[in-house]
Amino acid sequence: MIKEFFSKERAEKERKEFFEKIKNHFIKTEDSTYTYRDPQIQETMHSVTGAYDESIYKFCIPSVIEKRKYLLDLFSGFGYNASAALEMNPQLKIDMIEKDPEILLMGLLIPDISEAHRKIKGAIESSLYDAGFIKNRVYESPENVHLFIEDALEFRFRDIYDVIFHDAYSPEKDWKPYSLNFFKKLYKVLERTGVLITYSSSSAMRATLLEAGFYIWASKPHRRKRSGTIASKIDLKLRNLSKKEERIIALTDLGVPYIENRDVLRKKLRNRTLFSSSIKLCFENIYNFGEKSNISERERNRAERSIKRMELTEEEIKYIVCPQYEKCICGMCHRRYKNTTERIKEMKFRLLKLKGINNK
Numbered sequence: 001m002i003k004e005f006f007s008k009e010r011a012e013k014e015r016k017e018f019f020e021k022i023k024n025h026f027i028k029t030e031d032s033t034y035t036y037r038d039p040q041i042q043e044t045m046h047s048v049t050g051a052y053d054e055s056i057y058k059f060c061i062p063s064v065i066e067k068r069k070y071l072l073d074l075f076s077g078f079g080y081n082a083s084a085a086l087e088m089n090p091q092l093k094i095d096m097i098e099k100d101p102e103i104l105l106m107g108l109l110i111p112d113i114s115e116a117h118r119k120i121k122g123a124i125e126s127s128l129y130d131a132g133f134i135k136n137r138v139y140e141s142p143e144n145v146h147l148f149i150e151d152a153l154e155f156r157f158r159d160i161y162d163v164i165f166h167d168a169y170s171p172e173k174d175w176k177p178y179s180l181n182f183f184k185k186l187y188k189v190l191e192r193t194g195v196l197i198t199y200s201s202s203s204a205m206r207a208t209l210l211e212a213g214f215y216i217w218a219s220k221p222h223r224r225k226r227s228g229t230i231a232s233k234i235d236l237k238l239r240n241l242s243k244k245e246e247r248i249i250a251l252t253d254l255g256v257p258y259i260e261n262r263d264v265l266r267k268k269l270r271n272r273t274l275f276s277s278s279i280k281l282c283f284e285n286i287y288n289f290g291e292k293s294n295i296s297e298r299e300r301n302r303a304e305r306s307i308k309r310m311e312l313t314e315e316e317i318k319y320i321v322c323p324q325y326e327k328c329i330c331g332m333c334h335r336r337y338k339n340t341t342e343r344i345k346e347m348k349f350r351l352l353k354l355k356g357i358n359n360k
């Protein structure tokens, strides 16, 4: 329907009228901007608490966008993230990548939010026009923004960026944008002091970032309990993950990175090489060291079973989780571990070492 509408020249007024006709296919979010629920993926493109609000609080603010020079805006969709970034930093150079022309055409129809949004629409329109998806242009195309209508996973990167927005559908719906191969590619195109930002807090996704060589940090939660993720190439001394989150990534099968046949590998490793995710905070309660936390009887039973099947002694468990404590509790450390990334790596190393695997 949308492709057909754009098969003729369409003035701005006509586009507005057409949007009014089809707007029941969109969802108005709490900040009055629109999102769309992808029928195939079965997920909305943005948070219903505010599509544009999400761009500002989950991407622009955590990346300190006003200090950045060159943004790689992956999975650009309606262009909200790029618009918010340009609004906060008008000099920013931006490369956008989105593979679906229909989503981009929808992005042209949604109401303008700001002058920056009109500029982003100009860049979207220019690429759609060049590729033959539309017959006329109504927006001015900015010089500092370019949209590539391509599959980001196959994209041949030519530049180096100091900020990357990674805004794909959730990894539970589509893991490929979070795969180890893709993150390794992104590592290479990120400047030394740059940051990669995603709204996702998935443990597997974070484990994949670590495996690709990044440091990982938590961004400040916005309108939900869980924080997004900031990845960097150097120790930026940002917010660490919680003890529980670190443990899940380091020690359980949820922390197996996104690679082909991940599910088979998880099953093979669970309760033999890696704990099942039921352990979370349970070591303290079961072995009575460190601070105790509230766990239910059911949680405790599941954790006890997993710990038993892993065949590790109390001393060995203390050795594994020791990097998370301010002072050594195992009597075998020569140093302390100052951030999430160091702690996860060391805990995983210790567990695998006890299981006879050398992963340094």
Ligand SMILES: C[S@@+](CC[C@H](N)C(=O)[O-])C[C@H]1O[C@@H](n2cnc3c(N)ncnc32)[C@H](O)[C@@H]1O
Residues within 6 Å of the ligand: 044, 045, 046, 055, 074, 075, 076, 077, 078, 079, 080, 081, 082, 097, 098, 099, 100, 103, 150, 151, 152, 153, 167, 168, 169, 177
């Ligand atoms: C969560 S939405 C992104 C919303 C967007 N960042 C915005 O500001 O409006 C995810 C988008 O990724 C696109 N996408 C999914 N896989 C892709 C791929 N491999 N390459 C490029 N775009 C992709 C989808 O078409 C969809 O528009």
